[in-house]
Amino acid sequence: MTDIQSPTLPNPTLLIPVNPAIESYMRGLLGKTDHPILTVMENLARERNFPIVDRLVGAFLETQARSINAKRIFEFGSGYGYSAYWFAKAVGEQGQVICTDGDPLNKEQAEQFLSEANLWDRVDFHTGIAQTLFAQTDGVFDICYNDVDKGDYPEIWQIAKDRIRPGGLYIADNVLWHGRVAMVEFEDVVPGWTEAIRDHNEQIFADPDFDSYINPTRDGVIVARKKL
Numbered sequence: 001m002t003d004i005q006s007p008t009l010p011n012p013t014l015l016i017p018v019n020p021a022i023e024s025y026m027r028g029l030l031g032k033t034d035h036p037i038l039t040v041m042e043n044l045a046r047e048r049n050f051p052i053v054d055r056l057v058g059a060f061l062e063t064q065a066r067s068i069n070a071k072r073i074f075e076f077g078s079g080y081g082y083s084a085y086w087f088a089k090a091v092g093e094q095g096q097v098i099c100t101d102g103d104p105l106n107k108e109q110a111e112q113f114l115s116e117a118n119l120w121d122r123v124d125f126h127t128g129i130a131q132t133l134f135a136q137t138d139g140v141f142d143i144c145y146n147d148v149d150k151g152d153y154p155e156i157w158q159i160a161k162d163r164i165r166p167g168g169l170y171i172a173d174n175v176l177w178h179g180r181v182a183m184v185e186f187e188d189v190v191p192g193w194t195e196a197i198r199d200h201n202e203q204i205f206a207d208p209d210f211d212s213y214i215n216p217t218r219d220g221v222i223v224a225r226k227k228l
């Protein structure tokens, strides 16, 4: 554990890191050229209350992947392929995104959506426990992306960090957990998840092999770059 100051906010109201009006402005700046299937996927997320990264973070993931010329990406927790859409675009025709999810129905939907966007041939989607599927792969990755159940975050960091190439990235979504990480009193969605996310974030910032930063957009996205 690092010597991070104890959270000092006594207010149990959840916090939105970036003012929604500012996020709306930022979203308005994004290009309008993305595939129409994205809107279908976003509408489905709203209907089912399914937690996708949404467009601002999606565009951020694509930018991160392109900035290091990523060609091989592992996703822990792919849902029905929304975040994979952005990574698959970034890796190009020769690249590969290995997707994982516990729910076979998500794989079926991902195939349908990503085929429509002409990206399915860059995706290798497996169903099961992401940690187990990761252990069945070889070699290093340009990016390991973590979006599984939050109680598993520290474990995912531990298994992923040694399998990222120098100059590669570890990225995880929801690391501010709607502000709970900075609060004294809060209602946990699942007992222990907030503490797991805090532990995960502290381990990453304390790791001398990585340069780390949290982008506070939406629910907070951590990016840790392995030093060369």
Ligand SMILES: C[S@@+](CC[C@H](N)C(=O)[O-])C[C@H]1O[C@@H](n2cnc3c(N)ncnc32)[C@H](O)[C@@H]1O
Residues within 6 Å of the ligand: 051, 052, 053, 054, 076, 077, 078, 079, 080, 081, 082, 083, 084, 100, 101, 102, 103, 106, 128, 129, 130, 131, 147, 148, 149, 152
């Ligand atoms: C937040 S959603 C992923 C959303 C996706 N990254 C996106 O933005 O489009 C989390 C997904 O991870 C899956 N999941 C959670 N824990 C998992 C685990 N340990 N192994 C495999 N899948 C897991 C859930 O079934 C769910 O579909």
